[in-house]
Amino acid sequence: MVLGGKEGLSSLGRAVVNPGDTVACPSPAYPVYAQGVATLCDGHVKTMPLTKENGFLPDLTLAEGCKMLFCNYPNNPTGAIATEYFWRQLAEFADTHPETVVCHDHAYSEMTFGDYVAPSFLQYTSNAVEMHSLSKVFNATGFRIGFCVGRADYISDLVKAKSQIDSGAPLMIQRAMADGLAGYCGQVPPKEVKEIRKIYGERRAFSERALRELGLDVIESPATFYVWARVGDDELPFVQRALDHDVVVTPGRGFGKEGGGYIRLALTQSLERIALAMQRLR
Numbered sequence: 001m002v003l004g005g006k007e008g009l010s011s012l013g014r015a016v017v018n019p020g021d022t023v024a025c026p027s028p029a030y031p032v033y034a035q036g037v038a039t040l041c042d043g044h045v046k047t048m049p050l051t052k053e054n055g056f057l058p059d060l061t062l063a064e065g066c067k068m069l070f071c072n073y074p075n076n077p078t079g080a081i082a083t084e085y086f087w088r089q090l091a092e093f094a095d096t097h098p099e100t101v102v103c104h105d106h107a108y109s110e111m112t113f114g115d116y117v118a119p120s121f122l123q124y125t126s127n128a129v130e131m132h133s134l135s136k137v138f139n140a141t142g143f144r145i146g147f148c149v150g151r152a153d154y155i156s157d158l159v160k161a162k163s164q165i166d167s168g169a170p171l172m173i174q175r176a177m178a179d180g181l182a183g184y185c186g187q188v189p190p191k192e193v194k195e196i197r198k199i200y201g202e203r204r205a206f207s208e209r210a211l212r213e214l215g216l217d218v219i220e221s222p223a224t225f226y227v228w229a230r231v232g233d234d235e236l237p238f239v240q241r242a243l244d245h246d247v248v249v250t251p252g253r254g255f256g257k258e259g260g261g262y263i264r265l266a267l268t269q270s271l272e273r274i275a276l277a278m279q280r281l282r
């Protein structure tokens with residue numbers, strides 16, 4: 001059990017990475033891999049660029065010799081999902097590189113729409129760990145909690161590091177989340193999760209359409225509440241003009257310099273407010 005995926009990822013890094021080690025991090029990416037792990041553990045970052053051309057999937061040869069490797073699908077910030085071929089490649093990497101701890105960040109495992117089901121990386125290998133975030137699964141961002149599953153010795157190292165960092169999540173949050181998880185019937189989620197999916201799915205479909213109508217190059221996806229769109233070579237003027245109209249979009253470079261030229265929308269407002277934001281962007 002972790003105090004949310006964020007804490008879990010950085011504590012896992014603390015358990016694995018020593019000063020001078022190199023951590024393979026996608027870019028753009030959730031900043032915790034490069035900063036919360038590599039930088040705070042006095043390690044180095046090996047950047048694995050995610051581009052439209054490579055389908056936002058990293059070139060794993062860049063991770064050769066690294067102590068740790070992070071991946072995240074469905075992906076923040078791009079919304080991308082991984083192909084079956086990529087999962088197999090990543091599993092082969094994990095199986096043939098015992099010197100590298102492979103961590104799949106599965107924060108958006110449940111935030112999928114239509115027929116798409118996000119697989120667990122542990123379906124492909126047991127030589128890895130996977131981090132889960134229940135604040136995402138149950139839309140409970142004020143109650144951070146999550147869990148890490150996978151290879152026993154990695155989990156045991158994580159537990160050892162955490163024993164010096166925290167003393168567990170508050171019991172009421174543990175019980176609430178256990179109750180939520182008990183609502184699962186195999187892969188079938190409880191009705192609350194289905195409702196969350198419906199809401200975000202509608203917001204996503206609406207936003208993708210609206211941004212396309214504005215002439216932006218939108219990355220379409222069946223997952224996550226993030227929309228990734230290209231606005232030109234430099235996204236900052238767009239971000240500033242949006243802000244001038246009280247619309248907050250995140251500059252892509254905030255997720256690593258490879259994210260430059262893109263903006264990320266987080267669909268965490270009602271459909272009505274998203275519609276208003278789109279009108280203002282227009």
Ligand SMILES: Cc1ncc(COP(=O)(O)O)c(C=O)c1O
Pocket residue numbers: 003004005006007030072075076105107132133134135136144145146
């Ligand atoms: C990719 C990714 N991993 C992990 C987290 C953190 O999850 P938690 O809210 O459980 O700390 C987030 C978002 O906050 C995220 O986008």
